[in-house]
């Protein structure tokens with residue numbers, strides 16, 4: 001009996017049976033996309049890419065500088081702080097559900113929670129806390145409540161580097177779902193997210209330079225007209241323009257997409273409450 005031959009045969013059989021992502025993995029996917037962007041734009045650092053369209057567009061960059069301090073940011077953060085510290089019955093609060101009152105936690109989100117077998121975003125974690133204390137949940141699509149809470153909560157992690165982990169086969173599966181979503185063509189226009197953000201990053205769509213995928217999870221909530229727009233709210237706008245049925249904010253689909261996007265931003269500092277222009281016909 002020649003074990004080595006058998007061994008090789010078996011190894012090939014096992015390799016063939018594994019789904020591709022189990023071989024590639026989140027880290028390989030991240031590195032491939034980062035290399036592609038770096039190859040196209042070698043002079044732009046990941047931190048610069050995080051400024052979205054402005055990274056490619058000097059006029060947008062100048063506009064962003066004129067809007068600093070960001071109009072409405074201080075008010076949104078203060079409104080969020082009030083909700084964050086408001087006492088429930090028995091003296092508890094949202095702040096009490098998180099280590100250090102929520103300071104420097106944002107970089108680790110979203111995270112895969114093996115106990116509930118779900119990807120937990122900051123929104124999910126906030127609503128889990130409210131549910132535990134018998135409080136009404138916040139609508140993950142509402143800038144006036146969830147948006148302002150996140151404006152405050154993420155301000156407590158300003159400067160922290162994103163360090164999202166994908167460290168189990170189950171977590172890899174959720175990441176892969178997010179990746180697949182990003183690369184799948186859908187909607188009336190038959191675009192995938194990647195058609196624009198990967199294949200045409202930095203090119204113009206109408207009047208607007210298309211942001212790169214690297215860094216897209218660093219600066220949210222974005223402040224637009226004084227209203228905090230979360231990553232999921234922003235993604236829903238792109239979905240809407242694609243003519244695809246927008247998944248609701250707070251859905252598992254958008255959580256997986258956010259998990260994927262946040263992982264691509266690993267190592268980049270969180271700079272929340274960044275200015276973005278008002279939406280009009282010319283912008284996507």
Ligand code: HEC
Pocket residue numbers: 050051052053182191192193194195196197205208209210211215216219222231234235238239242257276277283284
């Ligand atoms: C037709 C091209 C196109 C498609 C398809 C598209 N986007 Fe966008 N997206 C844009 C443009 C252009 C902007 C910039 C808008 C602006 O800042 O004015 C943008 C902005 C964003 C931003 C905010 C980036 C920032 O820092 O300001 C995110 C996040 C994003 N898109 C994610 C997605 C996801 C996820 C999908 C798929 C569900 C998607 N986009 C599909 C063109 C597209």
